[in-house]
Amino acid sequence: MRSLFFRLFLWFWLSLVLVGAVFVVSSPFLTRTHPHLAHWERTAGERALGYVDKVAEALEKQGPRALDSLNSRRRMGRGGGPGPAIQVFDDSGREVTGLTVDPEAQRLALRALEQGEAMSQRRGARHLSAKPVIDPTGRRLVVVGAILRRPNPIDLLEPAVLLPRLLLLALVAAVLVWWLARHLSAPVDALREATGALATGDLSARVPGEVVGRHDEFGQLARDFNGMAEHIERMVENQRRLLGDVSHELRSPLARLNVALELARQKAPGAAEGALDRVELESSRLDDLISRLLEFTRLDQGQLERKPVDLVGLSEEIVADAAFENTGAGLHFDRPQAGEICVLGDEKHLRAAIDNVIRNAVFFSGSDTTVEIEVETTDALSRVRVSDRGPGVPEAELSRIFEVFYRIEDARDRGRGGAGLGLAIAARAVQLHGGTITARNRDGGGLMIEIDLPRA
Amino acid sequence: MAKILLVDDDVELCRLVSEFLEGEGWEVAAVHDGEGGIERIFGETWDLVILDFMLPGCNGLDVLRRIRERTSVPVVMLTARGDEVDRIVGLELGADDYLPKPFNPRELAARMRAVMRRTGTDRDSGVERLTAGDLVLDTGARSVRKDGATIDLTGAEYELLEILLERAGSVVSREELSKRALGRRPSAFDRSLDTHLSNLRKKLGPFIGGRERLKTIRGVGYQYVKPSTEGPGDSQL
Numbered sequence: 210m211r212s213l214f215f216r217l218f219l220w221f222w223l224s225l226v227l228v229g230a231v232f233v234v235s236s237p238f239l240t241r242t243h244p245h246l247a248h249w250e251r252t253a254g255e256r257a258l259g260y261v262d263k264v265a266e267a268l269e270k271q272g273p274r275a276l277d278s279l280n281s282r283r284r285m286g287r288g289g290g291p292g293p294a295i296q297v298f299d300d301s302g303r304e305v306t307g308l309t310v311d312p313e314a315q316r317l318a319l320r321a322l323e324q325g326e327a328m329s330q331r332r333g334a335r336h337l338s339a340k341p342v343i344d345p346t347g348r349r350l351v352v353v354g355a356i357l358r359r360p361n362p363i364d365l366l367e368p369a370v371l372l373p374r375l376l377l378l379a380l381v382a383a384v385l386v387w388w389l390a391r392h393l394s395a396p397v398d399a400l401r402e403a404t405g406a407l408a409t410g411d412l413s414a415r416v417p418g419e420v421v422g423r424h425d426e427f428g429q430l431a432r433d434f435n436g437m438a439e440h441i442e443r444m445v446e447n448q449r450r451l452l453g454d455v456s457h458e459l460r461s462p463l464a465r466l467n468v469a470l471e472l473a474r475q476k477a478p479g480a481a482e483g484a485l486d487r488v489e490l491e492s493s494r495l496d497d498l499i500s501r502l503l504e505f506t507r508l509d510q511g512q513l514e515r516k517p518v519d520l521v522g523l524s525e526e527i528v529a530d531a532a533f534e535n536t537g538a539g540l541h542f543d544r545p546q547a548g549e550i551c552v553l554g555d556e557k558h559l560r561a562a563i564d565n566v567i568r569n570a571v572f573f574s575g576s577d578t579t580v581e582i583e584v585e586t587t588d589a590l591s592r593v594r595v596s597d598r599g600p601g602v603p604e605a606e607l608s609r610i611f612e613v614f615y616r617i618e619d620a621r622d623r624g625r626g627g628a629g630l631g632l633a634i635a636a637r638a639v640q641l642h643g644g645t646i647t648a649r650n651r652d653g654g655g656l657m658i659e660i661d662l663p664r665a
Numbered sequence: 666m667a668k669i670l671l672v673d674d675d676v677e678l679c680r681l682v683s684e685f686l687e688g689e690g691w692e693v694a695a696v697h698d699g700e701g702g703i704e705r706i707f708g709e710t711w712d713l714v715i716l717d718f719m720l721p722g723c724n725g726l727d728v729l730r731r732i733r734e735r736t737s738v739p740v741v742m743l744t745a746r747g748d749e750v751d752r753i754v755g756l757e758l759g760a761d762d763y764l765p766k767p768f769n770p771r772e773l774a775a776r777m778r779a780v781m782r783r784t785g786t787d788r789d790s791g792v793e794r795l796t797a798g799d800l801v802l803d804t805g806a807r808s809v810r811k812d813g814a815t816i817d818l819t820g821a822e823y824e825l826l827e828i829l830l831e832r833a834g835s836v837v838s839r840e841e842l843s844k845r846a847l848g849r850r851p852s853a854f855d856r857s858l859d860t861h862l863s864n865l866r867k868k869l870g871p872f873i874g875g876r877e878r879l880k881t882i883r884g885v886g887y888q889y890v891k892p893s894t895e896g897p898g899d900s901q902l
Contacts, residue, residue: 460766461675461678463767464675464678464768465677465678465681466767467767468681469681471685471771472684472688472770475685475688492767496767497857532881533862533863533866533877533879534860534863534881
């Protein structure tokens, strides 16, 4: 089943049509048993037969003149179709009142003439009775009256009768149900879209006004959702701002520390060399950490400058840079057939994303292994894949490696540096481009990270 | 003795920097706000001004603009790291050099000397040139030109390039580079040497024809490739 709308529509529509059909089909059976109907039918039948007798009597007495007074407009027919209430035939089977010949009536009339006695016949719901008379001129005539008996319900279930009704029913039901299903599923769609956007990191996602303005539970839900999204957005924003502010404030003492350090070297050259080197190293690490924190918080400031960016060229450049710095694993870049694979994005952010993922892979790989970088494209997205043969990540923690300051227990040695910010920066940058970043362990050991970006 | 004016709102930092620069043999005065800074700059003659960009009340860029309306005193500006825009606008407005905060005071001193040498009266003293193919190093002004165009290097990058160029064609060990350029022995996981070299490589770009200028010799050190173009013999590790 495709969607809620489709399901709602189908179920409501099917049940409406079903109920309608049951009603249409069963109504003859039900109405037929009504006592008034039975009474009306009996008396109407008697009156009609009495009328045949009356006409016959008049013909016998007055001859053809009686025919003039015969109200030929009174008709009784089959299923609403035309049919004379009273027809009069002569011995050659000709209808003498000038009405269209009812062949059934004609056949019965000829039989009654042959037999010379009154006859009646019942076929389906139709009851015919024929009475032969001789008018004053000696002409032999037969008066045939047709009445509709209480019809057999089965006869009422003719397709020609039922089909148009059922079609009309289905049509009216479809229109109503379409509207109903739309009414019920549209707000759910809007809510789903907003929650989906929020879940993938677009904290500014809100349910649109037409749903929020509804006076039902959907409207309430939408308002609650928007309130929640607002709250989360503000909280995350505050957290980021705090992170940025703290980092910024840390810079001043760090700047002073650096100067004091050099001052110490200047005042006492050669003394405590090792310890001062250590202070300088730690201070530069602190500086590096602060820079990356600021880089992370800056991702959310300012607009993305979206331009076509060639992922192949960009990756190649980053690989060349990373290969130059002589640590860790070797790098292998698979140049794709396509030559260029472009996405629309901010080159600075995309560079940061790919760079951080590659450096992370190099960092955690042994120097005797190779990190592989591939760029590929499908109809919907462009992908950069970075695979290493490092220690990998425990399965349960795979999704958490993109969190700020996240580190795997034991596995990673803090002494080696690395603040746990690289992948967070990468993830945020990819997210801002409407892309996704995923990590999984490779068969045979190692980690594979894929950056998926929407195609340009 | 050169007279230096330091304009920075961080009082404690000013005290430390003043002490350090005095130790380097300069006379240093400090002001902690933009307006006061402008007054002092116009009130006396200075050999160099160090100007912080994040000043309370009056933006460092405005101060720089107003200084440049009346005097061509050399200015080294201090910027927050990553504020590219500040740096570019600052250089356009006529700052002579810039240094991101937090900075290494030795680098600050080196830059100040270079700026003063470049702009000062003793232009002819100590000018030495080191040429390697399309690169020309002016060891006096500590500036680098590639095909005539100046390349903007940090102090550490300049030091590294000078060491590598002196021994172009042979491998220089990480230890030596770290000791001579950064003034310390490299520890096991110190990444800063590699970062500086990586930036240097990016700024210099490859030789014409795409051959890399700087090469990594894994586990040993780095090499500035001899700019001779005698075939592809040594292009592969």
